[in-house]
């Protein structure tokens with residue numbers, strides 16, 4: 001069963017560089033979402049070495065991490081050849097990559113990002129501040145996107161229960177993994193951003 005989203009558009013991602021920042025809260029839901037996201041990126045031709053991962057504790061930290069990841073990639077492109085990756089500049093750990101099924105040992109590329117995907121799972125039952133966090137994170141990610149001009153894909157689930165979260169991560173029978181939509185959206189927006197530049 002597919003969700004009610006748009007019919008997927010397939011674009012060629014072979015020239016794109018994509019960042020993924022994900023929260024570590026609710027990791028059993030985050031993991032399949034990440035796997036779905038990466039699977040679609042690779043299916044669209046994005047090179048493994050052009051996918052840069054970064055993690056943060058919770059969804060609240062996503063906007064600042066996306067903003068800094070983008071800024072670090074800008075520094076790299078103006079000092080190309082330094083050998084530093086955005087991950088290095090942000091102090092990321094390769095251990096984050098190791099647990100992913102599609103991870104490879106190739107070292108990450110450098111340069112600006114064509115799109116950045118922010119992934120988090122906010123479950124209302126677990127926080128009294130659900131509305132504040134969800135609202136602030138959405139506003140923050142939109143702000144970063146408009147301020148930087150880089151498409152920021154909204155991969156934040158805001159759900160009422162763990163059951164709902166599982167249904168959006170493809171973990172319930174017949175359910176759809178929304179991570180796949182985020183991967184496709186990143187490639188489409190990355191390609192369109194290049195065309196708009």
Ligand code: DLZ
Pocket residue numbers: 023024025026057058059060061120121122123124126127128133
């Ligand atoms: C504190 C908190 C709570 C209660 N629930 C969630 C959640 O469901 N999903 C999530 O991504 N993060 C949660 N957090 C952590 C906050 O996002 C943030 O990491 C901390 O408040 C530290 O700033």
